[in-house]
Amino acid sequence: MRTGLWAFLLLAAYPAASNPILGLPIDCTLGETCYIQQYVDRDPGEGVRDFTCGKLSYDGHKGTDFAVPTLEAMRAGVNVIASAAGVVRGVRDGVEDRVYGPDNAEAVKGRECGNGVVLVHEDGWETQYCHMKQGSVRVRSGERVERGDILGQVGISGKAQFPHVHLSVRRDGAVVDPFDTGSDATCDQVESSLWQEPITYAAGGLIDAGFTDHVPEFDAVQEGTAAAGHLPSDAAAIVLFVLAYGGRADDTLRLTIDGPTGRFMAQDMKLDRDQARLFRASGRRAGSGDWPEGTYSGEIILLREGQEIDRITTRITVK
Known part of the structure; x- marks a missing residue:
């Protein structure tokens, strides 16, 4: 969204x-x-x-x-x-x-x-x-x-x-x-x-985003087939990815995930060069137990010189 x-x-x-x-x-x-x-x-x-x-x-x-x-x-x-x-x-x-x-x-x-x-x-x-x-x-x-x-x-x-x-x-x-x-x-x-x-x-802007249980291949992201419909509670990882365009050196992609129990993950990724099209992904690997079931919300913000250029959100259900 x-x-x-x-x-x-x-x-x-x-x-x-x-x-x-x-x-x-x-x-x-x-x-x-x-x-x-x-x-x-x-x-x-x-x-x-x-x-x-x-x-x-x-x-x-x-x-x-x-x-x-x-x-x-x-x-x-x-x-x-x-x-x-x-x-x-x-x-x-x-x-x-x-x-x-x-x-x-x-x-x-x-x-x-x-x-x-x-x-x-x-x-x-x-x-x-x-x-x-x-x-x-x-x-x-x-x-x-x-x-x-x-x-x-x-x-x-x-x-x-x-x-x-x-x-x-x-x-x-x-x-x-x-x-x-x-x-x-x-x-x-x-x-x-x-x-x-x-x-x-x-x-510049954000094109598409989604969740999956691994860091996807760029080809799958460009295909539009990388995102999972839902994840099982025993998934190997919960990963948020984003496809973007018009990236500039020193731009920041801010990725956050909120889960059923609160903030799940937050990471800022700085771009090291200009890129016409790019993707980034971040998340967490599973620990000793299952993931809490419920809705996980992902948000990605593209920042340039501290100013917001674009924002996109996505959700997935873990069950």
Whole structure:
């Protein structure tokens, strides 16, 4: 359960009359069932800078990544939708959904976008939607679509390491950041946004959390299958884990567990480096007797320079 304590920056600048007005490219609720993992890289050199001068990007990133929490959520089906009315210029389908890595880099070469769609709009504008689920693309070249029409579903095809849709916006072939169309990121002042509605900026956050009886593998956490439904009273351990994004060096993850008899565990974990996606886990091993039966509540808080960035809670029953 999320309590909704996010670091927000409200974007109130409106598009110029000649610019397209964009809706979200994904059918979800930002901050609840999806989140923005990375933005356009505004640094012209080898550094990284998003439109707020934060670090939610990577060198040379040319779009905005709208992500779903886990592979399990992806498989359940999350629609990719047209951000604006336009005509389909091109499509690709048939690329396998799998986490990108050294073992499949050669197979993905030249198809880094994976399964995707390109839409052409007026006045030289176009939008591109990448990494869609294999077999989900439902539009054809030459077809006219309206804002909100379903193009396919979120996947992890092409050069993708987490399930998301990568939205690129271009005008006359040049990349445009939909959050700030100015030529330079001004950090504290947005020149013009292309979004139909203001979108909140989260400086990092917590994606998913759960309990299990061991420290889980990262693959299981990303799959969304690591959490146990309940634990027996003779479980080998009670472990709380969390999946997070946008971690910065010196951030603190504060993990606490409260059980039927009071405070069960508390630990602060400081991050030693920037990490786009990460997980942490903490808990206690069983002693000589069984665990007290009842409800165990876990809470994780992400802190940056002493300020709370995000908070998430979860529960499990021991019986």
